[in-house]
Amino acid sequence: MIASTLTTNLSILVLAGFVGYAVISKVPNTLHTPLMSGTNAIHGIVLLGGMLVLGLSGDGTLNKILLVIAVAFGTINVVGGFLVTDRMLEMFKGRKPRRDAEGDPK
Amino acid sequence: MILGSFLQSENFVYVLYIVAFGLFIYGLSGLTGPGTAVRGNRIAAVGMAIAILATCLKHGMGHWALIVVGIAIGTAVGVPAARQVKMTAMPQMVALFNGVGGGAVFLIAWVEFRESHGFDGVATYITIFSLFAAIVGSVSFWGSNIAFGKLQEILPGRPITLGRAQQFVNLLLLLGALACGVAIAAGSHQEILMIGLLVFAAVLGNLMVLPIGGADMPVVISLLNAFTGLSAAATGIALNNPALIVAGMIVGASGTILTNLMATAMNRSIPAIVAGGFGGVVTTGGGADDDGVERTVKSTSAADAAIQMTYANRVVVVPGYGMAVAQAQHAVREMTKLLEEKGIEVAFAIHPVAGRMPGHMNVLLAEADVPYEQLKEMEDANAEFGRTDVSLVIGANDVTNPDARTKADSPIYGMPILNVDESGSVIVLKRSMNSGFAGIDNPLFYNDKTSMLFGDAKASVGEIVEELKAL
Numbered sequence: 001m002i003a004s005t006l007t008t009n010l011s012i013l014v015l016a017g018f019v020g021y022a023v024i025s026k027v028p029n030t031l032h033t034p035l036m037s038g039t040n041a042i043h044g045i046v047l048l049g050g051m052l053v054l055g056l057s058g059d060g061t062l063n064k065i066l067l068v069i070a071v072a073f074g075t076i077n078v079v080g081g082f083l084v085t086d087r088m089l090e091m092f093k094g095r096k097p098r099r100d101a102e103g104d105p106k
Numbered sequence: 107m108i109l110g111s112f113l114q115s116e117n118f119v120y121v122l123y124i125v126a127f128g129l130f131i132y133g134l135s136g137l138t139g140p141g142t143a144v145r146g147n148r149i150a151a152v153g154m155a156i157a158i159l160a161t162c163l164k165h166g167m168g169h170w171a172l173i174v175v176g177i178a179i180g181t182a183v184g185v186p187a188a189r190q191v192k193m194t195a196m197p198q199m200v201a202l203f204n205g206v207g208g209g210a211v212f213l214i215a216w217v218e219f220r221e222s223h224g225f226d227g228v229a230t231y232i233t234i235f236s237l238f239a240a241i242v243g244s245v246s247f248w249g250s251n252i253a254f255g256k257l258q259e260i261l262p263g264r265p266i267t268l269g270r271a272q273q274f275v276n277l278l279l280l281l282g283a284l285a286c287g288v289a290i291a292a293g294s295h296q297e298i299l300m301i302g303l304l305v306f307a308a309v310l311g312n313l314m315v316l317p318i319g320g321a322d323m324p325v326v327i328s329l330l331n332a333f334t335g336l337s338a339a340a341t342g343i344a345l346n347n348p349a350l351i352v353a354g355m356i357v358g359a360s361g362t363i364l365t366n367l368m369a370t371a372m373n374r375s376i377p378a379i380v381a382g383g384f385g386g387v388v389t390t391g392g393g394a395d396d397d398g399v400e401r402t403v404k405s406t407s408a409a410d411a412a413i414q415m416t417y418a419n420r421v422v423v424v425p426g427y428g429m430a431v432a433q434a435q436h437a438v439r440e441m442t443k444l445l446e447e448k449g450i451e452v453a454f455a456i457h458p459v460a461g462r463m464p465g466h467m468n469v470l471l472a473e474a475d476v477p478y479e480q481l482k483e484m485e486d487a488n489a490e491f492g493r494t495d496v497s498l499v500i501g502a503n504d505v506t507n508p509d510a511r512t513k514a515d516s517p518i519y520g521m522p523i524l525n526v527d528e529s530g531s532v533i534v535l536k537r538s539m540n541s542g543f544a545g546i547d548n549p550l551f552y553n554d555k556t557s558m559l560f561g562d563a564k565a566s567v568g569e570i571v572e573e574l575k576a577l
Contacts, residue, residue, distance in 0.1 A: 005346055006231050009342070009343045009351055010343075012351050012352060013339060013343065013351050013355050016352040016355035016356055017356075020356035020358070020359030023131060023356070024134065025363060026135070026138045027137050028138070029456070029464070029483045030140070031137055031140065031468070032364060032367075032463075032464035032465030032468070033196060033200075033469045034137065034143060034147070034465070035137050035360065035364070036331060036465070037196070037199075038134065038137060038146075039331065039335065039361065040203050040204050040207070040331060040334075041151070041154070042130055042134075042150060042356065043204075043207050043331075043334050043357040044154070044203075044207055044210075045154065045350055046214065046338045046354075047177075048158065048347060049210070049345055049347065050176065050213070050214055051158070051161050051162075051167075051176075052164065053218060054169050054176070055161075055164070055170075056164070056166055058172070058217075058221075059221065060220070060221075063220055064172055066217050067213070067214070069213055070176070070210040070213035071173060071176025071177060071180065071210075072176045072183070073206040073210035074180065074206075074210040075179070075181055076180045077180075077184070077203050077207040079188070080185070080187055080199075080203050082148075082154070083184070084191060084196070084200075084203070086144065086147055086151075087188070088193070088196070088469050089140070089147055090144060091469070091472040091475075092140040092468075092478060093141065
């Protein structure tokens with residue numbers, strides 16, 4: 001039996017939920033803000049949705065305007081999210097080598 | 107030619123998507139420690155770049171100019187915002203980034219409706235997932251904007267409620283949105299229904315977040331984050347795109363975990379928070395206790411506080427939102443450095459909901475160069491208050507309120523708190539005796555062990571630093 005697109009996608013959905021749960025549960029409280037802004041950046045992946053709908057069809061002026069806004073929104077979400085997370089995490093990393101001698105050798 | 111058609115084949119694009127979400131998961135697993143986190147985040151960003159590239163390769167893509175315009179606008183707005191935002195303003199920045207994600211989701215769903223002439227001839231499940239994405243995306247967009255407005259203090263931070271009618275109105279709005287959705291799924295192609303659905307969801311998003319008091323913000327931000335993630339995953343199913351499904355679902359899971367952690371840390375149920383409250387609670391007591399006994403607070407000076415701390419073996423700093431507001435983190439770091447030079451053991455006790463978003467205090471303290479090892483989570487910190495000589499509470503209130511342990515009718519009863527009252531003495535830095543955000547009286551302030559240092563947190567800590575240098 002060949003699974004339909006829906007069932008395949010639902011399997012991916014459920015498994016991704018469990019993987020997400022397993023990975024995220026291990027993140028310590030201290031890093032919750034970067035986790036949040038990092039995952040924030042990841043849901044900016046809706047950018048792809050905007051690009052796809054715009055690139056593959058996108059007829060009509062209003063549709064085009066709405067989609068360009070959607071792509072812009074998605075880009076803000078992705079670019080801003082990753083940059084801000086990077087800035088935050090750099091601060092957490094900054095002192096690490098100074099503090100413990102057994103830290104990574106770099 | 108052959109290479110070109112291979113690069114554009116569905117399978118190749120799909121494989122790139124798999125690589126992308128593999129990198130997301132691998133990257134996020136790096137966030138479990140400060141040493142690997144930077145690399146983890148960058149790996150996830152590479153995954154995102156690959157996903158975007160794969161999308162560009164998709165066969166039949168057009169409207170390149172428009173796509174570039176959209177991305178250019180997004181970059182022009184996002185990059186400077188992310189570069190310039192102050193660490194103290196991080197909660198509102200996260201709310202804003204979260205909101206635009208939700209905005210993109212509902213816009214996509216709306217255009218899909220328009221292009222398919224009301225989901226005409228579209229599989230029912232695709233219609234349902236698109237409509238789900240539209241509702242949740244719209245709630246998330248508007249809710250996040252309100253959260254941003256509150257955190258940025260454009261809107262008043264106190265809860266704005268419709269009183270008793272609130273839950274009923276929210277329910278009606280949800281039913282309204284669902285009714286529009288059901289009508290569309292049942293085959294109606296009227297665009298007014300789609301617009302109605304988005305408007306109902308938009309008003310619902312506004313009304314959901316307006317009643318939330320500042321102290322509940324960490325829960326709400328996490329919840330909105332989960333919403334946007336789930337709506338992105340639904341968009342992924344509607345568009346048959348595995349990268350969207352996996353990425354959206356991981357964020358959904360992450361947001362849900364955080365929401366739960368935050369709610370547990372406040373001993374409040376998520377529905378109760380969303381239904382509003384906390385700040386709406388009537389203030390109990392003024393200067394008098396329940397039995398009518400007049401209580402007094404002891405006030406102290408920066409000089410005395412400095413002396414008190416220099417005689418301590420162990421000092422624990424308990425930061426709260428007040429530290430963020432006053433931007434006092436650098437002054438605090440300077441102070442703890444001086445204390446450490448005097449051979450005093452210093453730690454920071456951080457309540458999970460201190461501040462306005464999960465981990466808010468940690469980010470500020472990391473910015474000020476406080477060593478990661480000095481940041482103690484609640485359980486570890488509580489185990490050591492007994493051997494702490496001085497606890498310095500900086501702009502934190504509810505998370506130190508002993509009523510949460512003892513007073514059954516207190517609105518925060520049952521919330522796990524930092525047991526600062528177990529330490530030898532307590533110094534509380536506070537602007538005035540006005541009750542905090544939640545409007546709940548805090549008996550800690552009247553405790554014999556406690557002395558209050560009134561004033562702006564940054565100024566007060568600055569004075570303590572001067573005194574410590576002079577000693």
